[in-house]
Amino acid sequence: MTTTSAPTQAPILAPAGAATLLCAARCHLGEGPSYDAASDTAWWFDILEKHLYAQSPSGGAHRVHELPVMASALAVVDERRQLISTEHGLMLRDIASGRLDKVADIEADDPATRSNDARVHPSGTFWVSTMGKRAEQGAGAIYAFRAGALLRLFSGISIPNAICFSPDGTVGYFADTRENTLFRVELDPLTGLPEGEPQTLHRHPEAGGLDGAVTDAEGLIWCAIWGGGRVNAYSPAGELVRSLDVPARQPSCPVFVGRDFDRLLVTSAFEGMDEAARAGDPGHGRTFLFDVGARGRAEPRVRLGGL
Numbered sequence: 001m002t003t004t005s006a007p008t009q010a011p012i013l014a015p016a017g018a019a020t021l022l023c024a025a026r027c028h029l030g031e032g033p034s035y036d037a038a039s040d041t042a043w044w045f046d047i048l049e050k051h052l053y054a055q056s057p058s059g060g061a062h063r064v065h066e067l068p069v070m071a072s073a074l075a076v077v078d079e080r081r082q083l084i085s086t087e088h089g090l091m092l093r094d095i096a097s098g099r100l101d102k103v104a105d106i107e108a109d110d111p112a113t114r115s116n117d118a119r120v121h122p123s124g125t126f127w128v129s130t131m132g133k134r135a136e137q138g139a140g141a142i143y144a145f146r147a148g149a150l151l152r153l154f155s156g157i158s159i160p161n162a163i164c165f166s167p168d169g170t171v172g173y174f175a176d177t178r179e180n181t182l183f184r185v186e187l188d189p190l191t192g193l194p195e196g197e198p199q200t201l202h203r204h205p206e207a208g209g210l211d212g213a214v215t216d217a218e219g220l221i222w223c224a225i226w227g228g229g230r231v232n233a234y235s236p237a238g239e240l241v242r243s244l245d246v247p248a249r250q251p252s253c254p255v256f257v258g259r260d261f262d263r264l265l266v267t268s269a270f271e272g273m274d275e276a277a278r279a280g281d282p283g284h285g286r287t288f289l290f291d292v293g294a295r296g297r298a299e300p301r302v303r304l305g306g307l
Contacts, residue, residue, distance in 0.1 A: 019247050019288040022265065023055055023062045026285030030267035031212065032073035032085075032118065033255040033287075037298050039079075042257050044267050044287065047072050047114070052084075057257040057265060057289060065098055073118035075126050075302035083145075083302050085128045087114035090145060092304075103304070104150050106130060106143060113139060117161045117212055117253070121192030122169035124303030127153070129160035135178070142174060144193060148305025153194060162213035162223050165192070166236065167297065173201070173221055175210040182210055182223070182238065202238035212253025216294045217261070224251040224266060231266060231290075244290055248283035249273075256296020257289070264290040 022042075033044035035057070044053050047070050055062035071086040074093070082093045089105040107113050107130050118128040125146040132139035140157040143150055154160075158178035165172050169189035175182045183198040204210050208228020213221050220241065221234040229249045233242035248268035257265045270277075270284040278284050 019245075019266075019290055021283075021286060022057065022059075022289045023053065023287040025053070025062060025064070025287075027051075027053075027267065027269055027287070028285065029252070029269045029271045030285060030287060031116075031252050031269070032071075033212075033253055033265050033267050034074055034076070034299055035255050035257040035261075035265070036076050037259065037261075040259065042255070042265055043074055043082075044253075044265075045072055045074075048271065053287075055287075057263060068100070070114050072115045073128065075118070075120045076299065077302055077304060083126060083304070085115040085118045085126075087133075090126075090128070090150075104145060104148075106150065107141075112136070116140065116159070117163045117174075119163045119165070119214070120300045120302050121165050121172070121187070122167075122300050123190055123192040124300055125192030126302045127163050127172070127174075127192070129157070129163065129174075131157070131159050135159055137178070140176075145302070146191065146193070146305075147303050151193070154198065159209075161211050162221070164213045164215045164221060166215060166219050167217060171236070173213065173215075174198070175213070175223070177209040177211060177226065180204040180209055182221070182234070184236075184238075202234055202240075211251070212267075214253075214255050214296065216256065217297045218294070220294065222254050222264065222292075222294075224253050226250050226252060226269075231264070233294075242292075244292065246283075246288060248286060248288070249277075249281045250284065255299075256294075261296035261298065262291070262294075264292045264294075264296075266290065 027046040029047040052065040090103040091100040141155040162175035182202040184201040185198040208225040211224040211226040213223035
């Protein structure tokens with residue numbers, strides 16, 4: 001089922017680094033934003049409520065698609081289809097009808113886990129992750145889906161996040177939010193598969209946890225700080241070079257949007273917040289745009305192999 005909100009005016013961008021409200025709907029656990037430049041559509045999920053949101057970053061009404069499963073991320077296949085990471089594995093979604101068809105099982109024998117962070121490597125390989133539904137210690141893993149085959153890359157991760165890649169595809173990044181550690185790993189740029197062991201790039205010493213991330217065209221890593229109310233930008237050497245205040249205490253993931261990829265969309269959540277905490281956090285669960293003075297790039301399309 002799809003519902004449509006009342007039309008809204010196009011957002012007016014604030015000065016660089018300031019937030020503009022894109023979508024006032026409150027997500028219980030807003031996550032997994034992506035952007036399809038061909039249709040000028042941003043997509044994101046409310047994982048816990050089983051909702052898929054769609055809206056143009058230029059404004060207008062947002063749409064909410066109800067899902068039969070918890071889902072957390074998507075990759076564009078073509079103008080008709082998306083590949084969605086869900087609690088029951090990877091599913092092919094027909095954009096027009098919403099029909100879902102199973103592509104690959106992921107941890108189908110473990111009902112205690114669900115999908116979490118994901119992103120497409122420049123080669124078309126889709127990195128997806130799992131975690132315990134109660135964030136159990138070490139219950140998560142990261143997988144690579146390439147041309148129809150699924151390969152486990154890393155295991156023993158409590159809350160996998162910050163999956164993103166250098167613009168040339170030679171380096172992959174990911175975090176364990178529980179450990180507040182950002183890792184880097186050398187990759188084969190033609191396959192998106194590791195060529196070595198992950199190395200610690202940055203340890204977040206302050207309040208909040210490293211959550212979803214995206215790289216810009218220059219290779220900076222823009223990472224949401226869950227519980228810290230901001231997005232930090234790190235250099236490929238792991239140095240903090242920028243920090244944006246987000247008007248929500250629990251920002252969850254950024255992505256570059258717009259025809260020129262010059263705005264940063266940031267989702268947020270109110271998971272775990274009681275009534276008093278929500279009252280003290282007026283932006284909780286909402287979705288924001290930032291004019292950050294940086295440019296991203298188009299998200300690669302995922303390769304399905306023979307499907």
